[in-house]
Amino acid sequence: GNSVTQMEGPVTLSEEAFLTINCTYTATGYPSLFWYVQYPGEGLQLLLKATKADDKGSNKGFEATYRKETTSFHLEKGSVQVSDSAVYFCALSGSYNTDKLIFGTGTRLQVFP
Amino acid sequence: SQTIHQWPATLVQPVGSPLSLECTVEGTSNPNLYWYRQAAGRGLQLLFYSVGIGQISSEVPQNLSASRPQDRQFILSSKKLLLSDSGFYLCAWSPTDRRNTIYFGEGSWLTVV
Numbered sequence: 750g751n752s753v754t755q756m757e758g759p760v761t762l763s764e765e766a767f768l769t770i771n772c773t774y775t776a777t778g779y780p781s782l783f784w785y786v787q788y789p790g791e792g793l794q795l796l797l798k799a800t801k802a803d804d805k806g807s808n809k810g811f812e813a814t815y816r817k818e819t820t821s822f823h824l825e826k827g828s829v830q831v832s833d834s835a836v837y838f839c840a841l842s843g844s845y846n847t848d849k850l851i852f853g854t855g856t857r858l859q860v861f862p
Numbered sequence: 863s864q865t866i867h868q869w870p871a872t873l874v875q876p877v878g879s880p881l882s883l884e885c886t887v888e889g890t891s892n893p894n895l896y897w898y899r900q901a902a903g904r905g906l907q908l909l910f911y912s913v914g915i916g917q918i919s920s921e922v923p924q925n926l927s928a929s930r931p932q933d934r935q936f937i938l939s940s941k942k943l944l945l946s947d948s949g950f951y952l953c954a955w956s957p958t959d960r961r962n963t964i965y966f967g968e969g970s971w972l973t974v975v
Binding site for chain 1: 900905906908911952954961962963964965966967968969
């Protein structure tokens with residue numbers, strides 16, 4: 750079945766450092782890929798998404814590219830801020846809009862000034 | 863625009879006591895509704911989802927139950943809480959025809975003591 754694997758946390762960085770959070774997936778067909786962010790004490794919010802191979806999702810300085818050849822959707826940001834401290838979830842859905850989302854276990858990011 | 867509300871935000875309950883968490887969605891009709899649990903260090907687990915009034919699917923066997931008495935109301939319940947029920951519970955909704963586009967509520971912290 751479909752699954753998502755993301756790197757263990759926490760990831761600890763200084764402000765303005767480069768961020769990469771790895772996410773790989775297993776799926777049949779052509780899944781859609783998502784990154785959600787959960788700020789402390791809040792629910793999850795959609796950060797970005799990509800629906801087909803080689804698409805790049807981007808939002809708030811974060812980017813992720815849908816790589817079918819490596820089955821990956823790594824999240825990157827060139828310069829993190831303290832306000833980016835949160836838990837980041839990679840997620841996958843099947844080829845159809847009616848397919849359910851499958852979430853990874855989440856990666857906590859801590860950014861220090 | 864659509865909004866989702868869940869309450870209470872924080873709950874401390876003794877072992878063996880009942881539970882009721884409520885969630886309502888505004889600004890849309892016939893949404894898909896979800897209950898997720900986020901236990902410490904264990905990521906996001908889908909507990910229940912509903913595609914219509916009275917239609918509930920359970921993803922994992924457990925001590926909890928869900929009900930959907932109205933189109934935009936979703937309730938998570940337990941008759942007798944266990945210590946292992948502690949966690950962060952998230953209600954979410956998605957449009958009828960797009961189950962991979964999910965919007966989350968702000969969550970409810972449950973501590974069973």
